[in-house]
Amino acid sequence: MREMKVILVVVFFLIMVIFGRELWSAEKEKKGSPENGRILYNKLKCSHCHRIGDVGGNVGPDLTKEGTKKRGIEWQVKNLIDSASTHPKHPNPYMPKFDKMTDKMLLDLATYLESQK
Numbered sequence: 290m291r292e293m294k295v296i297l298v299v300v301f302f303l304i305m306v307i308f309g310r311e312l313w314s315a316e317k318e319k320k321g322s323p324e325n326g327r328i329l330y331n332k333l334k335c336s337h338c339h340r341i342g343d344v345g346g347n348v349g350p351d352l353t354k355e356g357t358k359k360r361g362i363e364w365q366v367k368n369l370i371d372s373a374s375t376h377p378k379h380p381n382p383y384m385p386k387f388d389k390m391t392d393k394m395l396l397d398l399a400t401y402l403e404s405q406k
């Protein structure tokens with residue numbers, strides 16, 4: 290009878306561990322979609338001013354290696370909303386303020402930018 294209890298407790302803990310792991314990975318999947326971000330980047334004509342690879346203008350910085358600059362998602366979102374806030378030393382008014390987008394759109398765009406390596 291006692292063994293039965295021990296087995297039940299062990300099974301209970303195993304279930305908790307497996308279930309907990311799944312919750313954990315579901316949580317991690319909440320990050321943005323780089324694919325949606327790419328679509329937004331094209332729709333919003335970011336390439337008028339920015340280059341990625343061989344495509345785009347040179348009014349703003351080249352974004353081909355943006356993901357290697359260690360800016361981070363939060364910085365990218367902030368920059369999209371107001372690039373003067375992330376470039377206090379040399380604010381450049383040509384970068385539009387993308388402050389009418391939903392949080393999800395900002396996150397997707399930021400994720401796309403961070404995936405440029």
Ligand code: HEC
Nearest residue numbers: 333334335337338348349350372376379380381383384385
């Ligand atoms: C009219 C021109 C223009 C458009 C359109 C534009 N940008 Fe910019 N962007 C700039 C300029 C100029 C800067 C430099 C800002 C500064 O140094 O203060 C900049 C800066 C940036 C940076 C910072 C790069 C870095 O690491 O310092 C990112 C990222 C960026 N833009 C992304 C975008 C995205 C994404 C879009 C489209 C949603 C976009 N930009 C649309 C002109 C533009």
